[in-house]
Amino acid sequence: DVKVTQSSRYLVKRTGEKVFLECVQDMDHENMFWYRQDPGLGLRLIYFSYDVKMKEKGDIPEGYSVSREKKERFSLILESASTNQTSMYLCASSFEGAREDTEAFFGQGTRLTVV
Amino acid sequence: GESVGLHLPTLSVQEGDNSIINCAYSNSASDYFIWYKQESGKGPQFIIDIRSNMDKRQGQRVTVLLNKTVKHLSLQIAATQPGDSAVYFCAENIGSQGNLIFGKGTKLSVKP
Numbered sequence: 001d002v003k004v005t006q007s008s009r010y011l012v013k014r015t016g017e018k019v020f021l022e023c024v025q026d027m028d029h030e031n032m033f034w035y036r037q038d039p040g041l042g043l044r045l046i047y048f049s050y051d052v053k054m055k056e057k058g059d060i061p062e063g064y065s066v067s068r069e070k071k072e073r074f075s076l077i078l079e080s081a082s083t084n085q086t087s088m089y090l091c092a093s094s095f096e097g098a099r100e101d102t103e104a105f106f107g108q109g110t111r112l113t114v115v
Numbered sequence: 116g117e118s119v120g121l122h123l124p125t126l127s128v129q130e131g132d133n134s135i136i137n138c139a140y141s142n143s144a145s146d147y148f149i150w151y152k153q154e155s156g157k158g159p160q161f162i163i164d165i166r167s168n169m170d171k172r173q174g175q176r177v178t179v180l181l182n183k184t185v186k187h188l189s190l191q192i193a194a195t196q197p198g199d200s201a202v203y204f205c206a207e208n209i210g211s212q213g214n215l216i217f218g219k220g221t222k223l224s225v226k227p
Contacts, residue, residue: 004158033214040123042204042219043159058214090158092215103149104206104215106158 003027006091006107013114019078021110023091030096032074033104034058034066037088049074050096081114088112123202125222134192136221138205143186145207149215150179150190154201162190162203192223200225 007022025032031050035043035058045058047066055066063085067075074093078085088111092104128134140148146167151159165172165179165188172179178191188205202222206215 031214035217040219043217045214045216048214056214092158103161103164105161106151109156109158 004091004093004105004107006089006110008110009108011110011112013078013081013112015082015114017078017081017114019081019112019114021076021078021089021091021112023074023076023093023107024072025074025091025093025105026072027093027105028071029093029105030071031094031104032068033092033094034064034074034076035090035092036060037090037109043090046076081112083114086112086114123220123222125224127224127226128195130195130197130225130227132195134190134195134199134223134225136190136192136203136223138188138190138218138221140186140188140205140207140218141216142207142209143183145209145216147208148179148181148188149206149208150177150188151204151206151217152199152201153204153220159204195223195225197225197227199223 004025013019033048034046037043049055049068065077088109090109091107094104149164150162152162153159163174163179170181176193180189202220204220205218
């Protein structure tokens with residue numbers, strides 16, 4: 001089974017802290033994604049990566065950065081956490097788009113609270 | 116301050132009835148569509164997918180219908196069970212990068 005693992009289920013951080021959210025997948029997927037999920041707004045794409053050291057901005061990249069040094073790991077970084085970044089963060093991975101099995105597999109989510 | 120979220124559309128059905136969840140997608144160039152189910156406290160889980168060269172696909176108790184003319188996707192769940200209670204998201208994929216665009220979700224509540 002595909003496994004996408006996020007390092008923490010719950011995090012509480014203070015305003016201004018630098019926050020790292022880690023995600024690891026074990027299926028050799030090319031694509032990895034970070035979404036945030038807020039009530040009534042669905043999943044919104046923050047950043048995605050289609051290869052090691054490659055990254056693309058999603059719909060809401062402001063206040064975030066990412067790092068993909070290894071194929072299996074995709075990190076989301078909040079440079080200076082703010083209260084409006086309190087949210088559920090979901091990591092996902094998938095094979096590259098030309099293949100038949102391109103559905104994305106999700107981690108269990110990290111609920112981040114910034115106080 | 117924090118933005119105020121919108122309430123999710125909610126569908127309430129009786130156990131044993133069929134459920135139909137609808138989704139309008141945005142881009143006529145989308146060529147791949149997925150339905151995800153998200154239970155409370157968990158990440159979204161894949162249910163069923165369909166490519167744009169099809170208009171119907173069936174799984175176990177689920178059917179996805181695609182109407183490209185009006186850019187509409189639906190998920191039908193037969194004989195809905197309490198375990199089907201969740202938020203359901205449709206997602207569309209454009210092009211080769213596999214970047215999914217999600218709808219806002221519909222909450223399905225199953226009454227015993």
